[in-house]
Amino acid sequence: QKEVEQNSGPLSVPEGAIASLNCTYSDRVSQSFFWYRQYSGKSPELIMSIYSNGDKEDGRFTAQLNKASQYVSLLIRDSQPSDSATYLCAVSYSSASKIIFGSGTRLSIRP
Amino acid sequence: GAGVSQSPRYKVAKRGQDVALRCDPISGHVSLFWYQQALGQGPEFLTYFQNEAQLDKSGLPSDRFFAERPEGSVSTLKIQRTQQEDSAVYLCASSLALGGEAFFGQGTRLTVV
Secondary structure, three states: OOOEEEEOOOOOEEEEOOEEEEEEEEOOEEEEEEEEEOOOOOEEEEEEEEEOOEEEOOOOEEEEEEOOOOOOEEEEOOOHHHHHHEEEEEEEOOOOOOEEEEEEEEEEEOO | OOEEEOOOOOEEEEOOOOEEHHHHEOOOOOOOEEEEEOOOOOOOOEEEEOOOEEEEEOOOOOOEEEEEEEOOOOOOEOOOOOOOHHHHEEEEEOOOOOOOOEEEEEOOOEOOO
């Protein structure tokens, strides 16, 4: 079983709507959770980090963490065509400190 | 430097050739990670350093892969006797602290022909 699971998509969302991206992870001792955005041909860019249960908002982005359900999500409000990219969920396991990535969800914002 | 710097950006190697990929992390970042990313996949963990200590190399696919960070700053990923399946983008990331946010370099695209 893969340690970090994401739906590969593509997820198609109309411009101006809310895009919801989901991620589940397998290790209960996970401590740190990250969302990265990756444009085609570019390297991953960190957009959000979250460390405790609940919501964390940064501009149009909201990260949600539920450790009991081993679930982390990213909401993008007022989606723009420039948000079209692959979104990678990443988890740091305290016991090993390495950061493990999911395979990514491809998001497409249609005008 | 301002960000993580990787070189070369592109490398074409003949099968069987040895290659060395360089990563210069953000100044002061103690943790350094190497990842391999195939087309359409997420980054796959290769190895991790804290300062000069290689704490985890469980992701290295074979003993042809070797990484070092002798002075706790610049790191080199070496691949010996390259094979076609080694063709991928190799990403380096660094972070200030254990479990903290990691920032990526531009990557090195390796093509083995």
